[in-house]
Amino acid sequence: MDGKGGILVISIEGLNKIFKSNKSNITAVDDLTLDINEGEIFGVIGYSGAGKSTFVRLLNRLEEPTGGKIVIDQQEITALNSKQLRVARQEIGMIFQHFNLLWSRTVKDNIAFPLEIAGVSKIEREERVQELIELVGLAGRESAYPSQLSGGQKQRVGIARSLANNPKVLLCDEATSALDPETTNSILDLLVDINKKLGLTVILITHEMHVIRKICNQVAVMEEGRIVEQGDVLDVFLRPEKPVTKKFVEQVMGxxxxxxxxxxxxxxxxxxxxxxxxxxxxxxxxxxxxxxxxxxxxxxxxxxxxxxxxxxxxxxxxxxxxxxxxxxxxxxxxxxxxxxxxxxxxxxxxx
Missing domain, CATH: 3.30.70.260 (ACT domain)
Structure with missing residues (x-):
């Protein structure tokens, strides 16, 4: 349990990521400590270069941390070997800004791909894929290829694929940045629906405050690799403390x-x-x-x-x-x- 009575699903302590080169070292994530409760839609917002995308990729070790500890659902992700990490990643879904679909596969086959890797039987795969297609609103588009889909439909495929293995945590890295405002709202509504139906913990990375406003319960503001402000979304909107937070609030409130x-x-x-x-x-x-x-x-x-x-x-x-x-x-x-x-x-x- 955390201090507010919620059940912790993610605990991050002293997380660091330094990109090293011959000329200089760049600290992308700097001594970041954060707790996220089960079932929350937790927003992380920052301008370009703040370190937020690196941070979210550290959570499932798509980027290897330079230091610090990450615990997800009581399992220390930072201590796992390669084989253990592959299994652990099945419980951490991820959706991306540019969809990352397999262009030679249909909608149905894209969604089934993680299940194939996990060794799920064909009958079970087909049943699970159909459930997910219904959940994300793609009924009738099962046999379409990504090139035949709109941006919003592609992201729905990405969301369905990320849910294939029944993850407990869903990471969203700028999931709506490539979409128009109307499509963005429909995808955000879908994420809220999934959060409620599945009790999924969602971590949403964005540079757009209206995305935070619309669906997040809690928000952390990143600047230069650090969390500079954090709290309940309504409280942060009402009483922003840091200059960067005030700028984000101005985006929405004018x-x-x-x-x-x-x-x-x-x-x-x-x-x-x-x-x-x-x-x-x-x-x-x-x-x-x-x-x-x-x-x-x-x-x-x-x-x-x-x-x-x-x-x-x-x-x-x-x-x-x-x-x-x-x-x-x-x-x-x-x-x-x-x-x-x-x-x-x-x-x-x-x-």
């Missing part, structure tokens, strides 16, 4: 553009108070503005706002101008502060 827009709007109002309301979780669905307008003798103008969803709940920001008697405005602010879970910040007081 924070800079939003603030710039409000700065322009401020000049058009010379009375009342400009207020920023911060909604978290269930409060995003409350008709708060309507309640306040009915309860207090003030006018409320909505200037700008945005609400977004995460796996842990919704959050959002709303800028409003409250106009009227100062005493009534203050009563309204006190009501929101003390009677709701909405956070209030007075951005400008023109009274």
């Amino acid at each position: 924070t800079n553009d939003e603030d710039d827009g409000v700065a322009h709007l401020i000049d058009t109002y010379d009375s009342g108070k400009l207020i920023r309301l911060h909604f978290i979780g269930e409060t995003t669905n409350q008709a708060l503005i309507s309640q306040v307008a009915k309860r207090f003798a003030i006018d409320i103008n909505i200037l700008q706002g945005k609400i977004t969803q995460t796996q842990r709940g919704a959050y959002g920001t709303l800028f409003v101008q409250a106009d009227g008697e100062l005493s009534e405005i203050n009563k309204a602010i006190d009501f929101i502060t003390n009677e709701t879970s909405v956070e209030v910040e007075v951005v400008r007081d023109a009274n």
